[in-house]
Amino acid sequence: MQKYSIFSLIKNAFSNHEKWDLAWKDPSPKKEYDVVIIGGGGHGLATAYYLAKEHKITNVAIIEKGWIGGGNIGRNTTIIRSNFMYDDNARFNEFGMNLWRNMSQELNFNVMFSPRGIINLAHSDAQMNAYARRGNSMRLNGIDAVLLDREEIKKIIPMADFSEDVRYPIFGGLAQPSAGTARHDAVAWGYARQADSMGVDIIQNCEVTGFDVSGGKILGVRTSRGDIKTKKIGLCVAGSTNVLAEKLNITLPIETHLLQACVSEPVKPILDGVVTFGAGHFYISQSDKGEMVMGGDLDGYNSYAQKGNLPTIQHVLTGGIALFPFLSRLKMLRTWGGIMDMSMDGSPIIDKTHIDGLYLNCGWCYGGFKSVPSSGWTFAHTIAQDRVHELNEGFSLNRFSKGYLLDEKGLGTKTWIS
Amino acid sequence: MLNINCPYCGDRSQKEFAYGGDGTVKRPELNKEVSDEKWNEFVYLRKSPRGKHIELWHHIAGCRQWFKVQRDTVTHEIFKTAKMNEEIK
Ligand SMILES: Cc1cc2nc3c(=O)[nH]c(=O)nc-3n(C[C@H](O)[C@H](O)[C@H](O)COP(=O)(O)OP(=O)(O)OC[C@H]3O[C@@H](n4cnc5c(N)ncnc54)[C@H](O)[C@@H]3O)c2cc1C
Ligand SMILES: [Zn+2]
DSSP, X not given: OOOOSHHHHHHHHTTTXXXXXXXXXXXXXXXXXXXXXXXXXXXXXXXXXXXXXXXXXXXXXXXXXXXXXXXXXXXXXXXXXXXXXXHHHHHXXXXXXXXXXXXXXXXXXXXXXXXXXXXXXXXXXXXXXXXXXXXXXXXXTTOOOEEXXXXXXXXXXXXXXXXXXXXXXXXXXXXXXXXXXXXXXXXXXXXXXXXXXXXOEEEOSOOEEEEEEETTEEEEEEETTEEEEOSEEEEOOGGGHHHHHHHTXXXXXXXXXXXXXXXXXXXXXXXXXXXXXXXXXXXXEEOTTSOEEXXXXXXXXXXXXXXXXXXXXXXXXXXXXXXXGGGXXXXXXXXXXXXXXXXXXXXXXXXXXXXXXXXXXXXXXXXXXXXXXXXXXXXXXXXXXXSOOTTTTTSOTTHHHHTOOOOTTOOTTOGGGO | OOEEEETTTEEEEGGGOEEEEESOOOOOOTTSXXXXXXXXXXXXXXXXXXXXXXXXXXXXXXXXXXXXXXEETTTOOEEEEEETTSOOX
C-alpha cells in the first residue's frame, strides 16, 4: 500500500495526481470466507480492520449493498464524546476516545479528529444537580468533566440568548473538554483502505438477501452476487437491522426511526465547540468550512425513508433560534436523514446470539459514530474469540429480559421520543 | 408532512397528533402468571417492518382519542385508519 505523506503528495503532483493507487480494490466475492461482515458502514469497516490487525484474521469479506460511506457513517453530525454516567457506557466510549486520539496516525489517513469540547446546557437547579452527578460519575471513570455556571457559559457562547425571561434560561452546563468532532467519511475511507491492505475483501453493490442456517449454525449468506460460505457472520447494518433480523426469524428490542440534520451556509468562525440544548431538542457545531451543523429530534414514527419531513426540521430550528437568535438570518444549505437502529434503552448491543456463528452489532441509536473504533475493536474480539470482551459485556442482548437496562436517559421504551 | 385521517374528526395535519408505536403488541392477560420471556416480548421486542405497519396515534391536539393507522414505513402512504375496537386486516 502506498503510504500517504508530504513526500508522496509532492511526488504525485508531478503526474497531476493521476497516478495514485486505488484506496481499496474492487474484488468479486470468493466462494468462502472465515468471517463475513454484513454492512460497510463505520462499524463493519472498523470490525474488519481490527479482525485483521488484532486477531490476524484476514480471510474476511465486507458485504455492502450500496457503497462505502453511503449509510449513516456518511450522514452523521460527527460528534465524538464519552460523557456517560453508567460504567458500561463510560468505559467503552472512553476506550474509544483513546483510539480516536491516535486514529489519523494509525490509519495513515487524516480523519481530522478535533477535540473541541462539548457543552450540555442546563436550565434548572434540578438539571444542574443531575449534571453534577453525571460529571462525578464520569470523573470516577477517568473522563474529564467540568460543571460550568451561567457566567462561565456566557464566556464560551456569548451570542446565546441570556435574557431572564426566556422559556429555558441558561443555568449552566456540563462540559467534556476532550470531546470533539472528526471527518466522518475519512473515518470510513481510512478503515477501508487499511483493512483492504491487510487482505480484507470490500465488496460493494452486493446485497445480503438471506442466510444459510442449519442445525442452529451459520453456514453462509445469500447475496445478490451469489451464495458465500462462512461459519461466522458479523451483522453491522445499523438502520437495516430489523430487516435482516426478520430473515433470521429473530425479533429484537430495536425499532427503526429516522433522524435528520441540516447545515447552514458557511459563515466566519463563531462557535468553536459542540453545544447541546436538550430542552429545546437541538444541538449545534460549526464545521471547518464554516457551516453551522445542526440536528435534534427523530421524525417521531417508524421510518425507513432515509429522508425526512419538514415539521421536524422546523421544530429543531425553532429551538435553535431560541438559543442562538443569530441563526434566524442564516440560509439553510441542505437537510438530510439517516435511518437509525433505536434500541429500547438507548444503549447498543454487541453480543453473540443463539445461532452459532451469528454475531450482533446494533442499537446505535443516534450516537454510533463516536463508537466506531470501540465497537469495531470489541466486536472483532467477540467474533474472533467467540466471547464478549469485558468492555462490551454490558451490551448484551439478554439484558432486557434480565432487567439490566442501560437507560442512560431513563426514557423508557418509547424509542421515538428519545 | 403527513395527513392523518382521524376516525372521529377527519383529515388533519400530522402536527395535531402524537405517535404511540406498534399497534399490534398485545399486553399479557391480567392476573395471570407471566413468564419473563413473554413480558420481555411485550415490553421490548418489536418487528419494526420495512413496509406496512399498524401503529397507534393519539389525536392529542384534537379529540384526544387513540386510534390505529396502517402506514408504509418507506413511502409514508397511509392505507387505513380505524378505531381501537376495529380490526385492520
Ligand atoms: C443525521 C444523523 C446525525 C448523527 N449524528 C451523530 C453524531 O453526531 N455522533 C454520533 O456518534 N453518531 C451520530 N449519528 C449516528 C451514527 O451515524 C450511526 O449510529 C452509525 O453511523 C451507525 O453505524 P454504521 O456507520 O456502521 O452505519 P451505516 O453507515 O449505516 O452502515 C450500515 C451499512 O449496512 C448496509 N446494509 C444494509 N442492509 C444491507 C444488506 N442487506 N446487505 C448488505 N449491506 C447492507 C448499508 O447500506 C450501510 O452502508 C447520526 C446519525 C444521523 C442519521
Ligand atoms: Zn380526532
